[in-house]
Amino acid sequence: MKTGRTSRRTIRQRRAISGYLFILPFLIGFLAFMVRPMIQSIIMSFQSVSLSAQTGITKTWVGLANYVYAFTIDPEFNQMLVDEVIRMVTHSLATMVLAFMIALLLNQQFKGRALARAIFFLPVILSSGVLVGIETDNSLIIGMKELITQSNTMNFGNALFGLLSASGVGTPALEVVNDLITAVYDIVMASGIQIVVFLSGLQTIPRSMYEAAEMEGSSAWESFWMVTFPIISPLLIVNMIYTIIDFFMKTDNLIMEKIHEEMFINLKYGFSSALSWIYFAVAIAMIGISSLIIRKGVRHYE
């Protein structure tokens, strides 16, 4: 008995060592290329860093000055942050709803389903890296693009907007809706992975469950809320987190651009580090809040 126990323990130790060996590359990378720059970046956000050809890097400790500057003095950062968070909330909610709807559609049997699925996944490839915002990067083109959107694409949205506001629907809510209508393209382009995740979840639901629900006399609407939704709801968290991260990491959002500009053009390394940490804190907070809310909702169905 005792020998067996010791040998099991050695096996466990050996497996622990093998485990560490397997994750070793990641550990090295994490410690060398993630922790170090992270700490440096945090320290730098409390410093004023200047570069010069003769002296190299000079750093002076300024305490919270960078953060204070970002929130109180910088003319655009506050507004940008609020705008981005609002956009994040509306867009990720819209992404979730749209992705779920498309997944429901794709889960039905019809001709050309595989093709439709392939097309919906295409943006994962088409909206990456340089391809994001390549056409809006050019300053000349921005003006032109605004002109085009004003004269063409917005017509339907504008007409609807005018109609609804004339009939007395509240303006702030309308603005959000209007924003979403004009952003439908962005939302569709950002929902490739979410659609496939939802779809895979839907496909695990056996037909027999719906049949049973039907036997019990539930309508399609009821079986959606009683069968489909509870089974899918764990995926809501995965998708929500993915959506938020994806949104925050997009290089074409305003704050990312500002951070980039402060760093590479204005060469304020300390300030841009402070900005990115504020931004990161906001992102983490948003992820935390949304997964808390969803988790509460999910528990409701269990």
Add this chain to the structure above:
Amino acid sequence: MSNRDKALQLDSFWVRNRKSGGLLLRQEARKRFVALLRFLMLFGLCFLILQPVLDKISVSFMMEKDLYDTTIIVVPRNLTTENYTLAAYLLNLNTSLLNTTVISLVTALLQIIACTLAGYGFARFEFPLKRFWFACVVLVIVIPPQTISSSLYLHFRYFDVLGIFTRLTGGPINLKGSPLPYLMLSATAMGLKNGLYIFMIRQYFKSIPYSLEEAAYVDGASTLGTFLKVLLPQAVPILVSCFLFAFVWQWTDVFYTRLFLPTANTQYLSIRLSGMAESLRTYVSTRRGITTPPVGYIMQMISTGVLVVVGPLLVLYLVAQRWFIESISATGLKD
């Protein structure tokens, strides 16, 4: 539209419908209506995705004068492939295609090796601090690389990346450096979106029944041997798809490429594409003597450039579409 559809149904099903007491009509009409609605929605959304690509294709074959002809919307009147020749020249196609292919293949391979090892380690082994290290993986996913880019940037600049300023301010490209830092990052699973790959691969390994390995261990196989001979063949789908993702995202990446890779002696498609408007400007001013090319022409050349850069990826996607999608399906299931 929908009403007309219903009316059509009414005519053809009227008799049989009366026999069934209206049930047949309702069922059939509802089925058709749902199908139509579904088709319209899917068609609209698919069109939304495809339209920019189709638009770029049509524009890329037009001659410049077609752009200003208001009677031409989609089909070019003067077909030409001249745009592609110019785009190839501006992208420095031969060199940059080769470089991009090589760097994407090499880094994707290194990243997937590192991520597979880590994913397997996290999926199958119990070791102290496992939860902590896995939280670190999640941290890697969540932290935007831009957050630490300033210090990484200074770090690498201090060592070997002097002269990045001229590159970024759009001046002559004169950058000393080596691909080594980025290869190191890739080999240690710190490249583009690598946390995500570790997560996906871990999920996949977790879905493979443990009895497979147990059988191998009983037969006296070593840990590494079991991993290589029993588990890896099982995990081919997820590995291929992660490799494809790594390859594709690396192909279009500007962030890491600009930060870590030497752009002086070697050219990359993504970098060339992002500087396309600039290079077109210099090209036009030297050849035609105009200081700035018309905006429409810049747009046209950028569209062509995008197509040239994306072309290989689209072909890859068409061929390997199944691999891209099905692995996501496999990993999305379990939380």
